Amino acid sequence: MNSPRVAIVTGAARGIGAAVAERLATDGFAVAVADLDQRACAEVVARIKSAGGHALAVQIDVSDEDSAARGTALVAERLGPPTVLVNNAGVLRDNLLFRMTNAEWSTVMDVHLRGSFLMSRAAQAHMTKAGFGRIVNLSSTSALGNRGQANYAAAKAGLQGFTKSLAIELGKFGITTNAIAPGFIATDMTRATAERMGVSFDELVEHGAKEIPAGRVGTPADIAAVASFLARADAGFVNGQVIYVAGGPKG
Numbered sequence: 001m002n003s004p005r006v007a008i009v010t011g012a013a014r015g016i017g018a019a020v021a022e023r024l025a026t027d028g029f030a031v032a033v034a035d036l037d038q039r040a041c042a043e044v045v046a047r048i049k050s051a052g053g054h055a056l057a058v059q060i061d062v063s064d065e066d067s068a069a070r071g072t073a074l075v076a077e078r079l080g081p082p083t084v085l086v087n088n089a090g091v092l093r094d095n096l097l098f099r100m101t102n103a104e105w106s107t108v109m110d111v112h113l114r115g116s117f118l119m120s121r122a123a124q125a126h127m128t129k130a131g132f133g134r135i136v137n138l139s140s141t142s143a144l145g146n147r148g149q150a151n152y153a154a155a156k157a158g159l160q161g162f163t164k165s166l167a168i169e170l171g172k173f174g175i176t177t178n179a180i181a182p183g184f185i186a187t188d189m190t191r192a193t194a195e196r197m198g199v200s201f202d203e204l205v206e207h208g209a210k211e212i213p214a215g216r217v218g219t220p221a222d223i224a225a226v227a228s229f230l231a232r233a234d235a236g237f238v239n240g241q242v243i244y245v246a247g248g249p250k251g
């Protein structure tokens, strides 16, 4: 079957999302590089284009219904119907429970959970019509629980249930839905965590690497490789899975 080769990657202006967008472009997808600020996506789009790929910067706030719907429609119009969606946009609002504000709770739920819901709902219309689709949600090892991350852990665990439910609903349309649960990946997000903890990023990386069986922290490319696999046409029997990409289980 000749499936349309158009992918949307959210939160793609930097970090894991940027690496996934670049990898999917190398795989031959026309990629919508979606993030809050269109200008922030420009560098990623330029890198993809200079490597001979096809990409479009799209401003989408995944937590906003209109923005998600309009952004997805724009991608369909400019690149073709999206048949791959990587729900990667994310934020942290870490705090201990007794200090966590309503806003810190809601922001994390809105971006990760509501955002993945809104984007998936908008994209599935194109996927069901094409009879082919790949949805990849970014969960986290934090889904198993993490101090100071009651909001984030709940959202990332929620995404696992969301993933399995979509897999059950959409499987018969040729659409797979899977989740990647990264461990420690070196990005601006983990840099910000080091700052919040009052340690240098190098110290955090060194400490993290000691706890990881693979002996190192992860890179955005480690996650992009798995997203690339899940987006493939011949990965169609992998559905509803959560793939931990964390250099091994905790010892």
Ligand code: NAD
Pocket: 010, 011, 012, 013, 014, 015, 016, 017, 034, 035, 036, 060, 061, 062, 063, 087, 088, 089, 090, 091, 111, 115, 138, 139, 140, 141, 181, 182, 183, 184, 185, 186, 187, 188, 189, 190
């Ligand atoms: P990052 O902070 O470097 O990048 C996140 C991107 O999402 C940013 O470009 C940001 O502008 C964008 N974004 C935030 N809110 C948005 C919104 N409402 N709409 C559209 N875009 C929005 O983060 P990262 O480290 O690259 O993480 C990417 C994903 O992987 C996140 O979902 C994160 O929770 C998950 N993750 C990261 C790690 C890690 O160690 N870095 C581990 C596990 C899971």
